[in-house]
Amino acid sequence: xxxxxxxxxxxxxxxxxxxxxxxxxxxxxxxxxxxxxxxxxxxxxxxxxxxxxxxxxxxxxxxxxxxxxxxxxxxxxxxxxxxxxxxxxxxxxxxxxxxxxxxxxxxxxxxxxxxxxxxxxxxxxxxxxxxxxxxxxxxxxxxxxxxxxxxxxxxxxxxxxxxxxxxxxxxxxxxxxxxxxxxxxxxxxxxxxxxxxxxxxxxxxxxxxxxxxxxxxxxxxxxxxxxxxxxxxxxxxxxxxxxxxxxxxxxxxxxxxxxxxxxxxxxxxxxxxxxxxxxxxxxxxxxxxxxxxxxxxxxxxxxxxxxxxxxxxxxxxxxxxx
Numbered sequence: 001x002x003x004x005x006x007x008x009x010x011x012x013x014x015x016x017x018x019x020x021x022x023x024x025x026x027x028x029x030x031x032x033x034x035x036x037x038x039x040x041x042x043x044x045x046x047x048x049x050x051x052x053x054x055x056x057x058x059x060x061x062x063x064x065x066x067x068x069x070x071x072x073x074x075x076x077x078x079x080x081x082x083x084x085x086x087x088x089x090x091x092x093x094x095x096x097x098x099x100x101x102x103x104x105x106x107x108x109x110x111x112x113x114x115x116x117x118x119x120x121x122x123x124x125x126x127x128x129x130x131x132x133x134x135x136x137x138x139x140x141x142x143x144x145x146x147x148x149x150x151x152x153x154x155x156x157x158x159x160x161x162x163x164x165x166x167x168x169x170x171x172x173x174x175x176x177x178x179x180x181x182x183x184x185x186x187x188x189x190x191x192x193x194x195x196x197x198x199x200x201x202x203x204x205x206x207x208x209x210x211x212x213x214x215x216x217x218x219x220x221x222x223x224x225x226x227x228x229x230x231x232x233x234x235x236x237x238x239x240x241x242x243x244x245x246x247x248x249x250x251x252x253x254x255x256x257x258x259x260x261x262x263x264x265x266x267x268x269x270x271x272x273x274x275x276x277x278x279x280x281x282x283x284x285x286x287x288x289x290x291x292x293x294x295x296x297x298x299x300x301x302x303x304x305x306x307x308x309x310x311x312x313x314x315x316x317x318x319x320x321x322x
Contacts, residue, residue, distance in 0.1 A: 003115035005108070005172075006038045006091030009099055010081035015049040017100040017216065019057045024102035024214075026060060030109050037108070039068035040085035045075025050099075079183035079190040082168075086178060094175055096168045100216045104128070107212035111172050114206055121202035123172040124160075126211040135214065141170065145209035156207070157199055161254045164261040166195040169213055177201050184240075188233045193240055196258050200251050226269050228285065234266045235289045242297050263301040268308070 007025060011018050022041070029037065043051045051072060061068060071084050082096065093115055097103065107125075114123055127140045144163050148156045168191045177198040183190045199205075241258045248255060266289065270282045286303065294300050 002036070003093050003112055003119075004036050004038070004091040005093050005095060005112060005115070006040060006085075006089035006175075007095045007097055007108075008040045008042070008082055008085035008089065009097045010042045010044055010078055010085065011046060011050050011054065011099040012044040012075065012078070012081070013046050013048045013050060014099045015046075015053050018050055018053050021097060021099045021102055022054070022057050023060065024104070025097070025108065026064075026066075028103040028105070028107045028109065028212075029066075030106075031064075033109065033112050035065040036091075036112065037066045038089065038091050039066060040071065040088055041068065042071040042073065042081040042085050044073060044077070044081040077186060079185045079187065082190075083182045083185065086182065089175065092175055094173050094178070097213075098169055100218065101169065102214040102216070103212060104214045105210060105212055110208065110210065110212065114208065115172070118206050120204050120206035121174045121177060122198065122205045123208055124205060125170060125172075125208040125213070127167070127170050127213040127215045128211040129215045129217050131217045139211045140215065141165070141209075145207065148207060149209070153204060156205060157202075158254060158257070160199055160205075161196065161257040161261070164192070164258070166192040167215075168195055171195070173198055174202075187236060188230050189237055192258075192262065193237045196241070196254070197244065200248050200254065226273055228281065231266055231270060231282070231285050234262055234269075235285075235292075238262050238266070238289075238293075239296075242299075260301060264304050264307060267304050 009021065014021075022039075025037070025039065041054055043054060054070070058068070058070075069088055071081075071088065073081070073084060076084075086094065093111075095108075095111070111123055111125075114120070124141075124145075126142065126145060129136045129140065141163075144159070144165075148159050151159060180201075181194060181197055184193045187193060238259050241255050241262070245252060245255055267286055270286050274280070274282045290300055290302070
């Protein structure tokens with residue numbers, strides 16, 4: 001098949017980074033593939049010079065066969081910005097690029113070659129964290145790719161749920177996977193509320209253990225600034241996974257893993273914030289969520305003391321005895 005690729009780039013207050021993100025698309029795409037790209041650049045109500053920087057960069061597309069569409073909307077959040085781009089996407093495959101990250105290692109060329117040859121539902125690839133121009137030596141998914149290297153499709157899919165890192169931009173997707181869903185507007189952790197269900201709809205996944213994204217490290221990441229709202233949204237994601245059991249009866253194992261992994265994240269982050277702030281409200285969140293779960297779903301994942309205790313013991317055993 002001849003794949004066409006829509007790249008969806010939501011932008012909000014990234015005046016210092018957006019041009020590098022957009023330029024990385026050109027730098028990682030051979031000219032022969034230009035007419036197979038569609039760029040969807042969404043300015044989500046930025047209050048800095050992001051919109052001006054986008055329009056300034058567009059001169060680079062003059063005389064190129066890359067199609068693009070600009071969407072300038074009032075601020076509605078990351079999910080709504082992605083959904084706005086998806087609504088206008090014409091490609092049979094979709095890529096997502098956060099506007100402070102960059103493509104690397106001829107990413108677009110490699111992805112299109114795979115799509116043409118194999119036509120998978122999902123292409124998985126690796127990512128490398130970086131700060132300014134310094135890239136880390138270890139990629140983010142090196143251990144994951146080593147684990148799935150020889151797994152069949154069913155065990156590969158389960159391994160993705162066990163990994164529980166659902167960054168939308170570490171994969172390329174056939175558009176059909178989003179036919180019955182979109183990103184949850186108004187919610188944080190939108191990737192983990194959406195991408196697992198793409199995996200449940202997929203029938204084949206291509207493994208590409210190469211780093212194709214530079215993931216810029218900034219102090220404003222969600223896990224660096226967790227609040228009560230973040231924990232509530234995480235719990236909403238757990239409830240979504242419980243409700244999904246009715247629609248995906250053959251994927252009970254995957255959905256249980258998803259619920260448990262995200263519940264452990266709620267507990268771990270609540271305890272971390274409590275230890276830092278001494279605010280009991282964060283611990284009460286866990287108890288309140290447990291009560292809601294017992295009442296609505298007749299289940300209780302508890303405080304996971306055995307799980308976290310085993311992790312602490314393993315870490316202590318690794319420390320040198322001196």
